[in-house]
Amino acid sequence: MPDILKAMMGKYEKNSSDAYPNPTNSDAVRELVLKARKGNLESFENLVFIFEKSVFGYLLYSTGRKEDAEDLTQEVFIKVYKNLKSLDPNLNFKAWLFKIASNTLIDWWRKKGEERDLFYLIDDKDSNFETIDEDFSYLKIETAKDIADALEKIKPEYKVVLLLFYWQGFSYEEIASILSLPLGTVKTNLRRAKLAIKGILAGAKR
Amino acid sequence: MEELLEQKIKELEKSTESDFPPLLHKRIMNKVTFLRFRPLFFVALIVLILDFSVFSFLSVRHLIWNDIGAFVGFMVKEFELTPEYLFQFLSVIYENTPLGLIFAALLNLLISVYLWKLYSSFKYALSNPLVEKN
Secondary structure, eight states: OOHHHHHHHHHHHHOOOOOOOOTTTTTHHHHHHHHHHHOOOHHHHHHHHHHHHHHHHHHHHOOOHHHHHHHHHHHHHHHHHHHEEEEEEEEOOOOHHHHHHHHHHHHHHHTTTTGGGGGSSOTTTTOOOOSSSSSOSOOOOOSSHHHHHHHHHHHHHHHHHIIIISSSSOOOOHHHHHOOHHHHEEEEEEEEHHHHHHHHHHHHHH | OOHHHHHHHHHHHHHHHHHOOOTTHHHHHHHHHHHHHHHHHHHHHHHHHHHHHHHHHHHHHHHHHHTTTHHHHHHTTTTTOOOHHHHHHHHHHHHOOOOOHHHHHHHHHHHHHHHHHHHHHHHHHHOOHHHOOO
16 A cells, blocks of 8 residues: 555544544545646555445445446546546545446446346335334344345335445435435435335344 | 444445455556556557658658669669679669668567557456456
8 A cells, every 4th residue: 555545544544533434525635636637646546545445335235246346446437537637626526436436337227227127126116115114123133234135125226325325424415416316306215215124124034 | 223224334334345356456557557658659659650651651762763673673684693793783772772761660660560469468458357367
């Protein structure tokens, strides 16, 4: 790992109170973006180091396939490299990055159109979301694998919103911008995502 | 429950880190480096091809001006297998042929072909991760 990155990661650890430092608004990231825009390859590599795992994870759980997630992650960073000069450095780099990742994912879903039905294991018509209460307390979620298995089974629209909100820590507004959706749709999808997860976990308990 | 869900989803992040393909970072950076140098590569290739065209044109023009075709025809017609004849033939060829220009044109052509083959092999390796991994 380059020295500058080690120094930066140290900076995140110092500034962040939790175990998952979020470099979204970091001045260091902005500085790296500015340098990368000027053609500094080391700065671009540091940006890749910082975000590659979260982009890969997002794509891994969204596609459910490691090989595809690997190819898509590569494609995302190539697009980032090609379009970096068009990015306003004052904008949130992480949100911009995930917008590219989401668009790449949507294109991938379109190309795999015939396989997309696999993701529709839960249909709105089959699940009466309005009648499910949001009390999850009686469900026993023992491991992250329980969630991972449940994520496999929900609609991609819900899965993506859930991952962006809880994993990547984006706000409703940021998710709306990333997915080019109205704010209301994002909130509805997030609520439905939670309820879909709950429905699956409750079904698994029975 | 909200916190539990969030906590468990964040735990996925940890498990994903161990799933992260070790060569993916290298693949990304190799491709970016390739993209970065691609314009320079094409500029070099265009310059070499232009040089080749200019050297070839000058060589041909030189040969036409010196009427090398008629001379060679004459020498073939008067052919004798003697050291004097061969020496005379070679010295006339040497004096009337732009050897430097021909050599430069051939060198340009060879380097252009080599660069193109190099570019194709890089492109193939980067678009086929299995090749790179092996």
